[in-house]
Amino acid sequence: MDFELSKEQHDIVQAAREFALGEFPDRALEFDREETFDYAIWKKACELGFVGMNIREEYGGAGLGLLEVCLVMEEFWAVDAGIGGAILTTSFGADLIDMFGTEEQKIKYLTPLPVGKGITAGAITEPDAGCDVSMASTTAVKEKDEYLINGTKMFISNGDVADYILVFCQTEPKHSDKHKRHSWIVVESDRKGFEANKLRGKLGIRAHDTAELTFTNVRVPTSNLLGEEGNGFSELMAFFNKTRIPIAAQGVGIARAALEEAVKYTTKRHQFGQPLSSFQGIQFKLAEMATKIRAARNLVYEAAWKADHGVMDPVLISMAKWFSGKIAVKCADEALQMHGGYGYLDEYKVQRIYRDAKIVEIYEGTKEIEKNIIARNLLS
Numbered sequence: 001m002d003f004e005l006s007k008e009q010h011d012i013v014q015a016a017r018e019f020a021l022g023e024f025p026d027r028a029l030e031f032d033r034e035e036t037f038d039y040a041i042w043k044k045a046c047e048l049g050f051v052g053m054n055i056r057e058e059y060g061g062a063g064l065g066l067l068e069v070c071l072v073m074e075e076f077w078a079v080d081a082g083i084g085g086a087i088l089t090t091s092f093g094a095d096l097i098d099m100f101g102t103e104e105q106k107i108k109y110l111t112p113l114p115v116g117k118g119i120t121a122g123a124i125t126e127p128d129a130g131c132d133v134s135m136a137s138t139t140a141v142k143e144k145d146e147y148l149i150n151g152t153k154m155f156i157s158n159g160d161v162a163d164y165i166l167v168f169c170q171t172e173p174k175h176s177d178k179h180k181r182h183s184w185i186v187v188e189s190d191r192k193g194f195e196a197n198k199l200r201g202k203l204g205i206r207a208h209d210t211a212e213l214t215f216t217n218v219r220v221p222t223s224n225l226l227g228e229e230g231n232g233f234s235e236l237m238a239f240f241n242k243t244r245i246p247i248a249a250q251g252v253g254i255a256r257a258a259l260e261e262a263v264k265y266t267t268k269r270h271q272f273g274q275p276l277s278s279f280q281g282i283q284f285k286l287a288e289m290a291t292k293i294r295a296a297r298n299l300v301y302e303a304a305w306k307a308d309h310g311v312m313d314p315v316l317i318s319m320a321k322w323f324s325g326k327i328a329v330k331c332a333d334e335a336l337q338m339h340g341g342y343g344y345l346d347e348y349k350v351q352r353i354y355r356d357a358k359i360v361e362i363y364e365g366t367k368e369i370e371k372n373i374i375a376r377n378l379l380s
């Protein structure tokens with residue numbers, strides 16, 4: 001067992017850190033307050049190879065593994081979650097295309113992503129179907145050589161800026177098995193009947209675009225079916241196994257940011273004639289944060305390493321995702337507490353960290369769903 005990163009992986013970490021520190025801090029507060037993002041930063045990230053890193057070389061990516069994606073994710077989220085998230089989710093869905101797309105679809109939909117010529121979105125959640133994705137009711141009815149799509153999707157990352165959206169639709173609503181009713185259909189955002197409404201007022205990751213999507217008699221050719229008709233649910237579960245690992249790395253990154261802010265602030269701020277960091281009560285908290293972050297990172301690395309070696313371990317992945325979300329929220333809370341009243345102001349990065357961290361416990365499987373997966377395995 002080797003716990004050391006390779007020289008190439010160290011270089012990736014260094015490059016990601018330098019890029020994030022060079023580009024994010026000056027704009028982070030503005031994007032957070034305005035709920036906006038400057039896609040010129042995404043273009044630069046593409047030029048440096050940070051987008052679609054694990055897309056295979058034949059489709060223009062770097063062909064790197066999930067571990068490398070996690071390394072970059074941690075560095076980006078340690079500097080700013082909103083900007084880091086906005087950049088790295090622009091290729092959300094690439095794994096689904098890679099796993100289930102035809103050769104033609106891979107060339108068409110994957111090749112624009114690493115070069116900054118396309119943005120994807122993955123639309124699963126609906127107003128009445130969140131954790132229970134099997135209830136997704138957007139329909140895709142086959143009419144000759146077209147699908148006719150109707151429905152609403154909620155909370156879709158990049159929904160407002162995506163060039164094409166991978167939509168989880170019911171194609172066989174009458175199937176007796178609710179896990180055999182869905183399929184994935186690619187919808188180009190310039191199709192008639194498609195509408196995206198940007199959602200405002202999010203608690204955190206406010207630079208990251210999120211939208212409600214409506215599909216009103218949207219027509220796409222049947223060649224836009226991705227994967228096997230009726231097999232969308234199990235394709236989604238396989239996709240989540242891949243996407244949840246980098247989400248867990250987001251938790252590690254933001255928890256690390258919280259610790260870094262806490263160390264910086266408590267060594268500078270004096271009360272009772274000494275730095276806050278000289279109090280044992282503060283030191284114990286810092287020590288606990290550092291230990292939890294390391295434990296979460298080890299879970300992430302193990303899950304990513306196994307996935308890169310062809311072993312998908314959904315229980316380990318859920319553990320990594322649940323635990324990193326938990327420690328992200330906890331570390332952010334402790335770090336803000338150590339800032340006292342100043343932490344309550346958005347001029348202090350720790351306030352944003354506190355708000356941004358929560359998302360790790362919500363999207364791509366809430367913390368309860370992750371624990372359901374872990375417990376189900378224990379009890380089966």
Ligand SMILES: Cc1cc2nc3c(=O)[nH]c(=O)nc-3n(C[C@H](O)[C@H](O)[C@H](O)COP(=O)(O)OP(=O)(O)OC[C@H]3O[C@@H](n4cnc5c(N)ncnc54)[C@H](O)[C@@H]3O)c2cc1C
Nearest residue numbers: 122123124125129130131155156157210362363364366368
């Ligand atoms: C910023 C943001 C970005 C997002 N991006 C995307 C995206 O790109 N694509 C996409 O499809 N979706 C996206 N989502 C949606 C996200 O995945 C859902 O919000 C999440 O899956 C939960 O669904 P819900 O909000 O409908 O909550 P619900 O399913 O209504 O759950 C509410 C609460 O009940 C709990 N609960 C539900 N069922 C159980 C159970 N069986 N046992 C115990 N507790 C349970 C949940 O854990 C949660 O705490 C995004 C959400 C946000 C906020």
